Amino acid sequence: MQVEYVGDLAPYDDEVAALAEVGADLTVIRAADGDALVDAARDADVIWLEWTPHLTRDVLARLPRLGLAIRWGVGYDQFDVAAATELGIAVANAPSYCTEDVAEHALALLLALSRQVVHRDRQGQQGLWRHGPAPHRRLAGSTVGVIGLGRIGGRVARIASAFGANVLGYDPVAPTIDAPVRLVNLEELLRESDFVSVHVPLTETSRYLFDTGTLALMKPHAALVNTSRGGIVRQEALVEALDAGRLGAAALDVFEQEPLPADNPLRGRDNVILTPHEGANSPQAVRDLRREVCGATVEWLRT
Ligand code: NAD
Numbered sequence: 001m002q003v004e005y006v007g008d009l010a011p012y013d014d015e016v017a018a019l020a021e022v023g024a025d026l027t028v029i030r031a032a033d034g035d036a037l038v039d040a041a042r043d044a045d046v047i048w049l050e051w052t053p054h055l056t057r058d059v060l061a062r063l064p065r066l067g068l069a070i071r072w073g074v075g076y077d078q079f080d081v082a083a084a085t086e087l088g089i090a091v092a093n094a095p096s097y098c099t100e101d102v103a104e105h106a107l108a109l110l111l112a113l114s115r116q117v118v119h120r121d122r123q124g125q126q127g128l129w130r131h132g133p134a135p136h137r138r139l140a141g142s143t144v145g146v147i148g149l150g151r152i153g154g155r156v157a158r159i160a161s162a163f164g165a166n167v168l169g170y171d172p173v174a175p176t177i178d179a180p181v182r183l184v185n186l187e188e189l190l191r192e193s194d195f196v197s198v199h200v201p202l203t204e205t206s207r208y209l210f211d212t213g214t215l216a217l218m219k220p221h222a223a224l225v226n227t228s229r230g231g232i233v234r235q236e237a238l239v240e241a242l243d244a245g246r247l248g249a250a251a252l253d254v255f256e257q258e259p260l261p262a263d264n265p266l267r268g269r270d271n272v273i274l275t276p277h278e279g280a281n282s283p284q285a286v287r288d289l290r291r292e293v294c295g296a297t298v299e300w301l302r303t
Helices: 012-022 034-040 056-063 080-085 099-114 116-127 151-162 186-192 212-217 233-242 283-302
Strands: 002-006 027-031 046-049 066-069 090-091 142-147 168-169 181-183 195-198 223-226 251-252 272-274
Touching: 012 027, 012 283, 034 056, 034 233, 056 080, 066 283, 080 090, 090 186, 090 283, 099 116, 099 151, 099 195, 099 223, 099 251, 099 272, 099 283, 142 151, 151 168, 151 195, 168 186, 186 212, 212 233, 233 251
Parallel strands: 002 027, 002 046, 046 066, 066 090, 142 168, 142 195, 168 181, 195 223, 223 251, 251 272
Antiparallel strands: none
């Protein structure tokens, strides 16, 4: 049996040992595009895919031995799941390995916006010891809107309420959540919130959830935090809203184009914080991700 990891796994002794117990070899490969992946993974029974190249219908159809494809992370953005299902290829991912990390990252961004940490750090580093305009807003007593109340959003809601924020939530699936969250519709959430944190998967319905119309519903001082996927926010609309003073601030961990190009208009602003898709990253998360993916593979190979 052959398992191909497409990404930057290193060192991988633990995974090699776990797979050897079920008679499988692990190879780490890099592939610039679908053709290169098909060449390198022709004999793969299992593929672990980090980011690229995408497992499109065409790529999947040219991998005749493939029985299981695992996304090295959350979501299936890189997989044609319908095609995999039709071709009899099982798919899996690691949906919960970084729930706490992304929730903490969202809160870190929210607090950094509320206390203007990045801007104040620049002043402190330069020895500028003067009081500037008041911090964005105290979190305690503010209204935090959480869009998507699944694993990460639910945790954000709980932590935000522990900080003393009034938490509003919007999720069409009407979740049960053990935090003091008032469920409202999207429009009410956007109109009433001082901070909005978004935690939804990228789908055809959530793409550009934040566009000119939805951003216009937000308070002019409100701040938007996006740690979900870049495609949830239409960047041009966000830039326009910030430029026009119709939105107070934004903090983003995810972008439609990653890495963020040098000339991206969101760069260099005092009221925008940009982190390079690091929300999921911690030694604990990486450990859990490796265990989850390898464990699922061993289980599948045993059956
Ligand atoms: P989840 O599946 O547990 O929760 C998602 C929730 O969003 C669900 O309750 C669903 O009903 C709701 N939802 C779906 N579409 C919606 C919409 N249009 N409006 C409102 N709610 C909607 O997922 P999760 O584990 O909480 O992760 C959320 C997202 O975080 C992931 O899909 C992924 O895109 C992102 N993520 C980012 C990082 C990072 O590194 N920044 C890491 C992991 C996950």
